[in-house]
Amino acid sequence: MAPERRSRLSDLLTTHGNAVLEDWIDRQLKAPSLRGDLMDERALREQSARFLELLAQALPKAPVDDFEAAAWDDLRRFLQEASGSRARLGFGPTETATFIFSLKELVFARLREALRGDGAALAEETWNATVLLDRLGLYTMEVYVKGREQVISRQQQELMELSTPVVELWDGVLGLPLIGTLDSARTQVVMESLLQRIVETGATIAIIDITGVPTVDTLVAQHLLKTIAAARLMGADCIISGIRPHIAQTIVHLGVDLNAVVTKATLADAFKIALGRTGFAVVRGAQP
Numbered sequence: 001m002a003p004e005r006r007s008r009l010s011d012l013l014t015t016h017g018n019a020v021l022e023d024w025i026d027r028q029l030k031a032p033s034l035r036g037d038l039m040d041e042r043a044l045r046e047q048s049a050r051f052l053e054l055l056a057q058a059l060p061k062a063p064v065d066d067f068e069a070a071a072w073d074d075l076r077r078f079l080q081e082a083s084g085s086r087a088r089l090g091f092g093p094t095e096t097a098t099f100i101f102s103l104k105e106l107v108f109a110r111l112r113e114a115l116r117g118d119g120a121a122l123a124e125e126t127w128n129a130t131v132l133l134d135r136l137g138l139y140t141m142e143v144y145v146k147g148r149e150q151v152i153s154r155q156q157q158e159l160m161e162l163s164t165p166v167v168e169l170w171d172g173v174l175g176l177p178l179i180g181t182l183d184s185a186r187t188q189v190v191m192e193s194l195l196q197r198i199v200e201t202g203a204t205i206a207i208i209d210i211t212g213v214p215t216v217d218t219l220v221a222q223h224l225l226k227t228i229a230a231a232r233l234m235g236a237d238c239i240i241s242g243i244r245p246h247i248a249q250t251i252v253h254l255g256v257d258l259n260a261v262v263t264k265a266t267l268a269d270a271f272k273i274a275l276g277r278t279g280f281a282v283v284r285g286a287q288p
Helices: 003-030 041-058 070-089 093-101 104-114 119-162 184-201 218-233 245-254 267-277
Strands: 167-170 173-179 205-212 237-241 262-264
Touching: 003 041, 003 104, 003 119, 041 070, 041 093, 070 093, 070 119, 093 119, 104 119, 167 267, 173 184, 173 267, 184 218, 205 218, 205 267, 218 237, 218 245, 237 267, 262 267
Parallel strands: 173 205, 205 237, 237 262
Antiparallel strands: 167 173
């Protein structure tokens, strides 16, 4: 894009910037995709004004067909922040894309007014504006998608941590109830959580309850054995509870060696053994 062409759109935004801004904000506020519960009018106005300001600054020196040019750096950073914040706030892809694409019709209308009578210039400027705004919109969506992926990844990590709580059942006895599928990523979280709690509490017994694990295959069994081995290195023995009949049959059929590990059908049975190993016992008190 030649400097003269770039300056026409820049001059348009400089000359009619306030009018374009008000029309743009009004259009966004009336859009069906507006999420007033996530962003108020003040924040929307600030973002819109900042975008037009950076766009007007970049246009005189930035090539429209090379969005990686240094002249676009400030605008790219702004779009990264704006799209990232919208992703974290819970905006959808359509709502995020509307932020840029809702500006196109307003820009085209202003160009028609400014270049009335010069069809060739109008066509060229309209095409340049289309290329530019489409590229800005696509960049916004790219950043939004990355932001959403980060949010989802963080939520998955948090859910994984919440789904593997390590609780202190008694002095020196930890309990680790497992629910759902035990894959490699979750095994790492389980192992780290368990080892950390062993260090914090000085526990010598850890009960791993797999009542909530739907199936146990060779991979799950190997994950359990790795966790048990790591706990032993930290000075704690493990007991596996929640061994149901079909799981016992599966383990035998798979040929998984759990002979060195104490297993029990219920958490209560495992807890009794853990108390006995730590020198405690459960006795029935006298009835009042």
